[in-house]
Amino acid sequence: MLSTVPSPPPLSETDVLAALAPEGGRHEAVGDVTDTAVRIMLAAADAFAERGFHATTTRDIASRAGLSPAGVYVHFASKEVLLFELSRRGHSRARDLLVAAAQAAPTPTDALRAMVGGFSRWHAEHYELGRIVQFEFRHLRPEHRDEVLHLRKEIDHVVAGVLREGVATGEFEVVDIPGTALALLSMAIDVARWYTPDVRRTPEGIEETYGELAVRLVRAA
Amino acid sequence: MLSTVPSPPPLSETDVLAALAPEGGRHEAVGDVTDTAVRIMLAAADAFAERGFHATTTRDIASRAGLSPAGVYVHFASKEVLLFELSRRGHSRARDLLVAAAQAAPTPTDALRAMVGGFSRWHAEHYELGRIVQFEFRHLRPEHRDEVLHLRKEIDHVVAGVLREGVATGEFEVVDIPGTALALLSMAIDVARWYTPDVRRTPEGIEETYGELAVRLVRAA
DNA sequence: GTCTATATCCTGATAGAC
């Protein structure tokens, strides 16, 4: 169901790149930007995820990308624009995953399992981009925050929609649909906070566990 | 059950103070530090929660506390020490709440409802301190991080313990105890990320909803 | 214990040569 997400080797570059690229391909899959711009985005993603937006310096990003500090500004107008690009692409990718999982499943139960499982797995496999998406949001400038907020609302809406369908078919019993959607997303989002490749759990195991927990949370008694 | 948490007026100072004070009292309840040190901690908590640790300046903290920048250093050796004090006290308080809720409940089901409900409510009522505790953790220096890590493990342990009890009594059916404990805590922790007083949900409503969701997640079929 | 003043270093971003 979520097989459009490739399973890349545990290299940070490939990992973040896979999360940024809609087709899961190589550099040209990011498509609308140059090779150097991609390198800068990958460098910034590493740095932001590791140290946070404000603790990351432009020199840090530049050196990771193999450029001088000035070289970054040919491609991005500011450090905040770089955060915005990562945030926007990451949110889009996460939303696309959820929508694809919802559409591919035959029943609301299967859809919910695939969505929460897949979303949780994504936040583990791509925990660097996941952290940026979920935890650096408030450091965007207001106009950029507003744009990303639309994507966040779409994500909430997809989950709530599946819950409503499940209630309609009688598969689910949900007292508070938006509240439950929020709690389900919280479980998955929080994975990005605690997951690292050093941890004993695997993204696949997380997908399995969290998908089942989601179904337990809403299934009719 | 969680009535040891006072319901303060919606003033940020009182709110953070209540979360810092073991007895829920006034300034002297924080006890081991001077009045001015408390004022600085409250100012720092406001600033860290609002803008994040690295985006907060020492001038920012000082002016919120009504001091000159130099005035802060009489009471705290560095900005990071201030973060550590807030983090340590906040973690202790959160752990104490969980332990009290676990001990006061007659059954594992009641205990889990009270723990997850109360922990969620705490992350709403004290969302400022909650954000610091949960999301500024990585900005601590290694030795301080280690000390706080002990408190975090105690929190995990209390929840896992109640799950084990519930499995033993037959009330719960849990495949993966540490994984489920983690997911339950994730739901509650993530409240601090999205909650603000502007949001439509109330801390009391969150307590009710999340307590019930927790029970649904683990109860035997 | 608090202040004013400041040391010292670092920050995001730009100018202009190549």
Added chain:
DNA sequence: GTCTATCAGGATATAGAC
């Protein structure tokens, strides 16, 4: 498009008077 050099301001923290 990339570099070296640098600007202008801001950062944490300290010195020393009161």
